[in-house]
Amino acid sequence: MACVSAHIDDNVLARRTTHRLMPDASRVISRLFVAGQEDYGASQSRAGLVIERVIGLSEEEVKASLDNVVSRFSHRHENLFEDLEAHAHRVAHRLQPDLTLSSERLRLIGALFTHEFSIEGAALTNPSIVPHPVQEGVEDGALRFIMSVRGVGEGHRSSIGFRTGIVNSSGDITIDEVGDFPVIGSHWESMLHQCNFRGLLEEMQDLGENGRYILEQLGESFSIEDLNRVLFQFLLDRDSFKNVDSTVHHFRMIAERNYVVTFSEQKDLSERILWPVSYAEWRGMEDARFVLFQHDDGTQQYLATYTAFDGMGVSQQLLSTDDFLSFETHPLAGMAARGKGMAFFPRKIGGVYAAMSRADHESNWISFSDRLDYWSALSAIQLPSRPWELIQLGNSGSPIETEAGWLVITHAVGPMRTYHLSAMLLDLNDPARVVGTLDRPLLSPREDERDGYVPNVVYSCGSLMHAGRLVLPYGIADQSIGIATVEMDNLLDELTSKK
Structure with a gap:
């Protein structure tokens, strides 16, 4: 995608770019499909009947049917035969032990137990953004970044994907093209x-x-x-x-909420998809908030929280990676980890971890802990009070350290369930103390941003600061992604003007 200037909007603080990342329904992965185990209807599968029917076909019928599958789907999957064989082996225990199958019949069985899932069939939204671990080859003054995205497909099932790009010293942003064959990685016990x-x-x-x-x-x-x-x-x-x-x-x-997922180095980052593994998240992994965290020994690690959705209730997970090739996830516990939307500070404060929380589902809270996976102590720091936030408040990503304090991009919900983005500033040494808040939204849905999967929403899961600007990717109507930039001096001046 071509480089696009940030300075094209007349908003006093936030300036939108022309970037609009749209969902691509052609980005599909192959998943196990078992007839009768759909999300509705029969309580037991019809796998045995399906296998009986394919066993009854002649070799000529098998070959013709498999040829049709290959002609229609081989260009959509990098390793189609591997996928079909893997799914066939998942149901092989239903076959007679002394039955010998041709490779074609085995693959056809696999095709009958495979379906495509469009990871962005409904939406691509709610991004967060962090510096890329590899900065070699980037021009002076520029920064390569990774943007996490939430893909939403059939049945509102969500997964976590990635985009990459570069922002230069002038605030111009380039988004890289995506790879052709998304994959879900290998799952391991932790x-x-x-x-x-x-x-x-x-x-x-x-x-x-x-x-x-x-x-x-x-x-x-x-x-x-x-x-x-x-x-x-x-x-x-x-x-x-x-x-x-x-x-x-x-x-x-x-x-089962503790596991590791690994990817091949040969797969482009945009092709690596974090797909639900445990029952707690089987309906989706939502709204990942990534941050580059610096440990006490100076080492850095990427951390994130995400919402695990099981179809009825939500819980929160801790995700960690050093290289975006291997990811480890564990459940979060404690009062502050209930609900949605925790966001870690990028370093310890006063010797303990800190995080933003929305423990009461409607206000901004802060929590401190000796561990990353257990959060109990918390206190409210911002309550809904202004007309555009009367329904609820929350954070929109990890706090960003500035000389003036911790910058927290927030979201607020007001009349007609309209979502806005705003900001507040917390004291560097005592982040439970609010230094200042914006008296108005930083970003609200523009007329051309109102319609979509969830109307009247702008929402972000994380931003970054570079060359004196805030780079703020945001979800539009829970369906697509835009990018805005903010001059940090202007934003901080407004946040501190009432000190």
Whole structure:
């Protein structure tokens, strides 16, 4: 995409660029499909019947049908045969053990248990932005960046994707073209941590005799194999405990929310898709808020929170990566982690981690913790009071450190469920103290931004500062993405003018 100047809007603070990232319905991934297990209708699958029918075909019919699949789909998937064979093996246990299949028949079975999912079929929205880990080859004064995006497809199922680009010293922005073949990566089990289980079991009101007994059999960190061994013995001893099945279910639900996803270096970053793995997020991974975090030893790591949606309720997850090739995710626990929209500060403050929270679902709160995965202590710092924010407030990404204080881009919801973006400034050493807030929205839906998947919404999950400007990508009507820039001096002057 061509380089576009930022200075084309007459808004006093935020200047929109002409960038508009639109959802691309042709970006598809292959997923396992089992007839009868759709989101509605029959309670059991029809897999056995489907397999019986394909076994009954002649080899000529099999070859003709598979040829048709290849001609229609091979250009849409980088490794079509691998996908078909993988899905065939997922249902191979239903075949007679002494049955020998040709490779064509096996692949046709796979095709009958495969469907395409359009990861952006409904929307591409709610971005956050961080510096790219690789800056080699970038011209002086420019910055290569990574933008996380939320893709929404059939059934409102959300996943996390990425775009890359460059912003130069003049604020001109270039967005790179995307790769042709998105993939979802390989899923691995991760180590489990007792502190995380304690926090979530406490929320589930299951940190009584059962929960404590199981945790006492495990170390501070343990594997899924260790946990399964202890749970198996706990089930054998069920006559001396109460509500055993419920406790086992809770432990397994927590455990599956901990995992690792890895990608090949050969895949462009725009082709790497973080897809729901656990039941807690099976309906979607929403609104990732990425930040480049600096640890006490000077090392840097990318952290993010995202909302896990199971179709009825939400929870929050911690996502971490060093290189955008390997991602590790764990559940967040504690009062401050309830609901949606936590956002980490980019470093510790006073020796502890800090995060923005919306624990009451309508106000901006701040929380501090000794751990990244458990957040309990919190206090409210901004309550809805002005006409354009009377429904609720929240953060729109991680705070940005400036000499004047911590800049927090916020969102607010007012009449007709209209979303606006605004800003507040927090004290550098005591971020629970608000230095100033804007008395007006920084960005509101323009007339050409009102219509979409969710009308009257502008929303962001994170921005960055470069060359004296704030680069602010934002979702438009929960359907597409625009980019605005803000002169930092002007914004900070307005935020501090009433000190």
